[in-house]
Amino acid sequence: MSRYYTDEHEWVDVEGETATVGITDYAQEQLGDIVFVETPETGAELAQGDDAAVVESVKAASDVYAAVSGTVVEVNDALEDEPALVNSSAEEDGWFFRVTLSDKSELDDLMDEKAYKAFVDGL
Amino acid sequence: MSDDKTKTLKKLPLDSWHRSLGARMVPFAGYEMPVQFEGVMAEHLWTRENAGLFDVSHMGQVQLDGEGAADALEAIVPGNISALGAGKIRYTLLLAKDGGILDDLMVTNTGRNLYLVVNGATKHDDIAYFNAQLPSDVALSHMEDSALLALQGPKAAEALAKLNISPMQPDWPVPTDLYFMEAGPFMWGDIPLGISRSGYTGEDGFEISVPAEHAEKLAVALCALEEVKAIGLGARDSLRLEAGLPLYGHDMDADVLPVEANLNFALSKARREEGNFAGAEQVLAQYPDKADKKRVGLFVNGRQPIREGASVVDADGNSIGAVTSGGFSPTLQKPIAMAYVPTVLAETGTEITVEQRGKAISCTVADMPFVPHNYHRKPKL
Numbered sequence: 001m002s003r004y005y006t007d008e009h010e011w012v013d014v015e016g017e018t019a020t021v022g023i024t025d026y027a028q029e030q031l032g033d034i035v036f037v038e039t040p041e042t043g044a045e046l047a048q049g050d051d052a053a054v055v056e057s058v059k060a061a062s063d064v065y066a067a068v069s070g071t072v073v074e075v076n077d078a079l080e081d082e083p084a085l086v087n088s089s090a091e092e093d094g095w096f097f098r099v100t101l102s103d104k105s106e107l108d109d110l111m112d113e114k115a116y117k118a119f120v121d122g123l
Numbered sequence: 124m125s126d127d128k129t130k131t132l133k134k135l136p137l138d139s140w141h142r143s144l145g146a147r148m149v150p151f152a153g154y155e156m157p158v159q160f161e162g163v164m165a166e167h168l169w170t171r172e173n174a175g176l177f178d179v180s181h182m183g184q185v186q187l188d189g190e191g192a193a194d195a196l197e198a199i200v201p202g203n204i205s206a207l208g209a210g211k212i213r214y215t216l217l218l219a220k221d222g223g224i225l226d227d228l229m230v231t232n233t234g235r236n237l238y239l240v241v242n243g244a245t246k247h248d249d250i251a252y253f254n255a256q257l258p259s260d261v262a263l264s265h266m267e268d269s270a271l272l273a274l275q276g277p278k279a280a281e282a283l284a285k286l287n288i289s290p291m292q293p294d295w296p297v298p299t300d301l302y303f304m305e306a307g308p309f310m311w312g313d314i315p316l317g318i319s320r321s322g323y324t325g326e327d328g329f330e331i332s333v334p335a336e337h338a339e340k341l342a343v344a345l346c347a348l349e350e351v352k353a354i355g356l357g358a359r360d361s362l363r364l365e366a367g368l369p370l371y372g373h374d375m376d377a378d379v380l381p382v383e384a385n386l387n388f389a390l391s392k393a394r395r396e397e398g399n400f401a402g403a404e405q406v407l408a409q410y411p412d413k414a415d416k417k418r419v420g421l422f423v424n425g426r427q428p429i430r431e432g433a434s435v436v437d438a439d440g441n442s443i444g445a446v447t448s449g450g451f452s453p454t455l456q457k458p459i460a461m462a463y464v465p466t467v468l469a470e471t472g473t474e475i476t477v478e479q480r481g482k483a484i485s486c487t488v489a490d491m492p493f494v495p496h497n498y499h500r501k502p503k504l
Contacts, residue, residue: 032163032357033163033164036426036458051480056427058164058450059163059450061430
């Protein structure tokens with residue numbers, strides 16, 4: 001399994017044709033206490049860069065863009081009852097949704113962990 | 124994250140102290156302000172249970188000196204300022220000629236003069252308006268060398284009592300003798316403090332005007348107490364929303380009249396009868412309940428917060444109002460909001476629909492405050 005990152009602070013775990021998407025620990029830290037996550041509908045066709053989800057903190061709503069294009073095959077239902085999972089486990093249990101990738105070449109433009117870390121350190 | 128505008132933003136007197144506590148700074152009202160220290164939720168709940176210290180030095184502190192000050196101010200506010208006793212505070216509204224709300228403010232009769240606290244984002248416009256309106260025998264001074272700290276929460280009095288603050292005269296009351304909406308001059312060692320029992324969180328508490336060069340010493344002394352933590356702007360916003368208190372520039376502005384803003388209590392009876400304040404004709408034409416729209420509280424039926432800018436819609440999806448503040452209530456653990464709705468829909472319990480990002484969200488008109496006020500009011504005899 002390979003993990004990729006975007007400059008919008010999302011992570012993408014790729015296993016075969018399936019990608020799991022969430023926001024990074026850095027992102028949850030910046031957003032603060034997360035009180036609601038609006039996930040996409042299963043079956044939704046996302047194009048890279050589309051609005052895919054909304055993450056709401058006490059104070060503000062932030063869009064989460066589709067890091068990769070694909071069809072949503074599963075969403076993390078646990079976030080409905082426990083949105084704070086995104087704070088406590090952003091890069092594991094707090095995942096947002098899974099897609100079947102429609103264009104694996106998009107992954108070439110994403111960052112690896114080292115590049116993302118350097119990106120965050122530069123902010 | 125980096126913002127070129129930060130170069131032109133002003134710094135608060137406590138700027139370096141906030142940063143030393145790990146504050147995240149954001150631009151607000153022309154200043155770099157601490158939005159949070161350890162997190163909005165934790166800071167909010169701390170203030171509801173203990174005491175929070177807020178730096179509100181961005182707000183404008185203004186003194187009006189001169190015998191005609193109260194009468195002159197009454198020309199542009201609907202509060203009964205001339206009847207305000209020494210040491211008493213009144214919440215009032217700065218009105219334009221057409222009755223639109225230019226700001227909301229606190230006016231204290233210090234006994235020597237009037238002391239006003241106005242919003243940070245509007246203070247320069249307010250001062251220009253005052254200067255244009257006030258007669259030449261009323262002198263305005265902008266206290267730009269004073270910081271303003273708010274100590275808010277059920278343990279605020281307990282904490283402040285530990286600081287050995289003495290009244291300006293030995294036989295005057297100490298700060299904790301003040302009731303809600305009372306104020307006085309005090310000394311902390313050789314530092315003069317203006318202290319009022321007021322705030323904008325719905326909790327008991329104090330607002331302390333202190334010379335800027337001594338602000339850090341006071342903040343450090345307060346935060347050394349076990350009851351007190353520094354609290355950011357984020358929690359200040361969620362606290363005032365729970366308290367049902369409108370935020371100028373969001374829940375009201377120059378396009379809104381006082382009755383629409385659900386601020387009838389700020390239109391004092393004597394002043395309504397006199398009808399001689401700016402915009403009185405337009406304002407009183409709506410009094411008490413003849414406005415077409417009204418600011419109300421909303422509970423959201425569900426867990427997704429609704430935010431400022433979302434539309435209130437009718438059954439056909441036409442916009443009939445707008446959400447002006449919205450967030451998640453840490454105390455109630457559910458989303459709450461303020462919105463303008465047609466007055467016919469303003470009754471508590473009315474179901475309304477809000478549209479946000481293309482999604483219809485069901486809401487219910489709610490009584491405000493959402494969380495009961497906990498003011499230290501003078502007992503009624």
